Amino acid sequence: MSDLLVALGLVLVIEGVLYGGLPHLAKRLAAEVLSMPEQALRVGGLLAVAVGVAIVWLVRA
Secondary structure, three states: OHHHHHHHHHHHHHHHHHHHHOHHHHHHHHHHHHHOOHHHHHHHHHHHHHHHHHHHHHHHO
């Protein structure tokens, strides 16, 4: 459970750096996401999940 909390904390840090430090980039990325087709977002999301699981698996193995 502590690993999950650490992971969530790291996500918040990374997003905080993006929104707090680079707000113009965050707005541009959000606009880009709105213009993308749903299928591309779905594939990108599933790919991110697969890469994340692989990283956790490699680190924990």
